[in-house]
Amino acid sequence: MSETVLRTQGLWRTYQQGDLQVHALRGVDLTIERGEFTVLAGPSGSGKSTLLNQLGALDTPTKGEVFVGDQRLAGMSKRDLADLRRDRIGFVFQAYNLVPVLTAFENAELICLLQGMPADERKRRVDELMDKVGLAGLGARFPRELSGGQQQRVAIVRALAPRPALVLADEPTANLDSETATALVSQMRALNEELGTTFVFSSHDAHVIDQAKRLVRLKDGQIEAEA
Amino acid sequence: MTLALRMALRNVRRHARRSLITAITIAGCVFMMLLTIGVSEGSYREVVNTAARSGSGHVVVREPGADLVEPAVLAHSEQAMAAVAAVDGHAVPRLKRLVLAQGSGGAATVVALGVDPEAERHTSVLPEATTQGSWFEKDGRVASSVIGGVFARQNGLSLGDRLVLSASRDGQVNTVLTRVTGIFEVGSDDVDANLVVVERPVLGELVGAEGGMDEIAVVLDDIDEVDAVARKLSAALPESEVLTWAQAVPALGDFVTLDRTGANLSFFVLFGLVSLAILNAVLMSVFERTREFGVLLAVGTRPRLLFTVVLLESAMLALISTTLGAVVAWAVVAWLGDVGIDVYAISGLERMDVGGYQLAGALYPYLPAERTFRSLALVPTLAVLAALYPAWSATRIPPVEAMRHV
Ligand SMILES: Nc1ncnc2c1ncn2[C@@H]1O[C@H](COP(=O)(O)OP(=O)(O)OP(=O)(O)O)[C@@H](O)[C@H]1O
Ligand SMILES: [Mg+2]
Numbered sequence: 058m059s060e061t062v063l064r065t066q067g068l069w070r071t072y073q074q075g076d077l078q079v080h081a082l083r084g085v086d087l088t089i090e091r092g093e094f095t096v097l098a099g100p101s102g103s104g105k106s107t108l109l110n111q112l113g114a115l116d117t118p119t120k121g122e123v124f125v126g127d128q129r130l131a132g133m134s135k136r137d138l139a140d141l142r143r144d145r146i147g148f149v150f151q152a153y154n155l156v157p158v159l160t161a162f163e164n165a166e167l168i169c170l171l172q173g174m175p176a177d178e179r180k181r182r183v184d185e186l187m188d189k190v191g192l193a194g195l196g197a198r199f200p201r202e203l204s205g206g207q208q209q210r211v212a213i214v215r216a217l218a219p220r221p222a223l224v225l226a227d228e229p230t231a232n233l234d235s236e237t238a239t240a241l242v243s244q245m246r247a248l249n250e251e252l253g254t255t256f257v258f259s260s261h262d263a264h265v266i267d268q269a270k271r272l273v274r275l276k277d278g279q280i281e282a283e284a
Numbered sequence: 285m286t287l288a289l290r291m292a293l294r295n296v297r298r299h300a301r302r303s304l305i306t307a308i309t310i311a312g313c314v315f316m317m318l319l320t321i322g323v324s325e326g327s328y329r330e331v332v333n334t335a336a337r338s339g340s341g342h343v344v345v346r347e348p349g350a351d352l353v354e355p356a357v358l359a360h361s362e363q364a365m366a367a368v369a370a371v372d373g374h375a376v377p378r379l380k381r382l383v384l385a386q387g388s389g390g391a392a393t394v395v396a397l398g399v400d401p402e403a404e405r406h407t408s409v410l411p412e413a414t415t416q417g418s419w420f421e422k423d424g425r426v427a428s429s430v431i432g433g434v435f436a437r438q439n440g441l442s443l444g445d446r447l448v449l450s451a452s453r454d455g456q457v458n459t460v461l462t463r464v465t466g467i468f469e470v471g472s473d474d475v476d477a478n479l480v481v482v483e484r485p486v487l488g489e490l491v492g493a494e495g496g497m498d499e500i501a502v503v504l505d506d507i508d509e510v511d512a513v514a515r516k517l518s519a520a521l522p523e524s525e526v527l528t529w530a531q532a533v534p535a536l537g538d539f540v541t542l543d544r545t546g547a548n549l550s551f552f553v554l555f556g557l558v559s560l561a562i563l564n565a566v567l568m569s570v571f572e573r574t575r576e577f578g579v580l581l582a583v584g585t586r587p588r589l590l591f592t593v594v595l596l597e598s599a600m601l602a603l604i605s606t607t608l609g610a611v612v613a614w615a616v617v618a619w620l621g622d623v624g625i626d627v628y629a630i631s632g633l634e635r636m637d638v639g640g641y642q643l644a645g646a647l648y649p650y651l652p653a654e655r656t657f658r659s660l661a662l663v664p665t666l667a668v669l670a671a672l673y674p675a676w677s678a679t680r681i682p683p684v685e686a687m688r689h690v
Contacts, residue, residue: 143584158294
């Protein structure tokens with residue numbers, strides 16, 4: 058039995074650059090089912106980031122529709138979109154994910170805190186995930202006292218702690234060496250298996266792409282191939 | 285502690301150097317503002333006390349509408365004396381009439397003050413300003429008069445000379461012979477040229493007001509109590525007129541008001557400039573955090589949280605530095621208020637007037653609570669106002685673009 062967590066329909070995103078129109082997405086139809094571990098691949102400029110921004114309700118399409126669960130994003134207010142991101146989607150960005158003045162633990166519990174979750178529950182969830190990703194005992198450190206890989210793992214804990222339906226990550230490993238990158242992705246994969254969290258992320262890295270359960274290749278703003 | 289407060293506090297600490305520079309700017313301006321207030325309030329206090337002690341006190345009680353041209357003896361004087369005692373004021377009863385003073389060198393219309401010499405001794409500047417002769421020593425046959433130095437010079441009078449005072453009594457000219465036994469120099473030409481002081485019974489007999497008083501000058505120990513005392517006395521004495529020094533000597537009252545307003549205006553300009561400095565610092569710090577704020581907005585933080593964080597940062601900076609500036613200023617003003625500032629030694633001037641009254645000597649700065657707090661409240665208010673725009677712009681950061689900004 059499958060459950061659709063995300064769906065796009067004829068999605069177009071056109072940027073206006075002076076007189077030039079850049080079609081970053083040209084009619085993307087994509088459906089993400091619960092429990093997927095999907096990688097978006099494709100050359101630079103193929104539209105991976107643009108698509109992830111659309112999926113994450115961070116940007117509005119020029120044409121077409123995005124549905125998160127059965128919620129249609131078009132027409133929602135900015136504040137409702139913010140609440141939807143907070144409550145349904147986890148985000149991990151390429152780098153500089155964390156708030157520098159908050160400790161690893163405080164960063165990790167941030168979304169739960171914004172959701173109004175009680176402190177003991179936040180602590181329980183964050184501690185458990187920190188353990189799982191190998192950050193036990195590092196909660197009191199500030200981001201600048203952590204390595205790049207550790208920072209990305211804090212970002213993953215932050216994204217997962219609220220138990221979102223979906224985690225979106227735009228090149229989460231791009232700033233890491235390939236060994237650290239591979240380790241990070243296998244951790245994400247383990248969380249995907251264990252908790253059933255749906256992951257959609259983009260990558261250039263062949264080692265990362267290898268670990269995908271589903272691979273979606275983009276080219277010139279269109280889905281080129283699926284594997 | 286809320287998230288916003290925690291983030292704001294740590295951001296202020298994290299950018300310690302920038303925070304410090306902003307804080308020192310604000311604290312320095314606060315210090316200058318309070319020092320200015322302290323010195324000018326100290327000088328007002330000096331001259332207001334001089335005016336009060338050489339004129340009609342800090343507060344004066346008299347018959348409604350009575351003045352020198354149409355004098356009237358205070359009707360409920362005993363009740364008024366009791367009311368003044370009840371508010372801890374020193375009551376100085378006086379008769380005050382226009383009379384013709386005639387010496388060997390000429391005649392002039394002067395203000396004759398009929399006093400109780402002992403009541404004046406600790407509340408009026410006249411006794412201690414009497415540098416030649418003495419303040420009413422009992423010696424018998426002829427009534428004593430104590431006159432201003434300028435008047436004495438203009439009329440060629442010196443100690444021991446005769447001075448005849450004339451006034452009308454019951455439609456007829458009445459006169460009294462006095463002998464000059466003292467000459468005072470208050471430092472105000474107005475007083476020194478126009479005032480002749482005699483004992484109250486002497487003037488009472490001359491003008492037909494035996495046993496009466498035209499006014500009660502109320503001298504207070506603390507000039508910040510003036511308004512409160514005036515209110516209490518008006519309430520207690522509905523049939524008399526109660527005026528503060530500022531109403532009784534409007535020229536000086538207006539001068540002080542104008543001077544305060546001018547200073548407040550210049551503080552406003554000063555802190556307008558400080559606000560620009562704050563605006564710049566906060567705007568810079570928001571711009572530096574474009575990516576951080578973008579990430580926060582992307583993960584679902586409500587814009588309002590960022591708005592609050594930025595405002596709190598600015599408010600904290602302002603509060604800390606205002607407190608710092610105020611504490612240092614308070615200490616310095618307290619010390620100066622103790623040792624005094626010798627304005628003549630510092631300026632090298634021979635005479636300094638404030639609102640038409642000469643500063644006697646040293647100046648004792650002090651900070652009156654109300655004006656001080658009102659001025660201080662201005663600083664955090666302006667700081668928060670200055671941070672409104674940067675705070676608003678933090679909420680307008682589009683997350684997608686912020687993410688491309690490293
Ligand atoms: N804000 C923008 N304004 C104008 N053009 C843009 C903007 N963002 C993206 N584009 C264009 O849209 C196309 C897709 O960009 P996108 O960033 O989605 O590619 P990508 O697949 O993520 O590339 P990369 O692998 O380099 O991150 C590119 O041609 C890019 O130049
Ligand atoms: Mg990209």
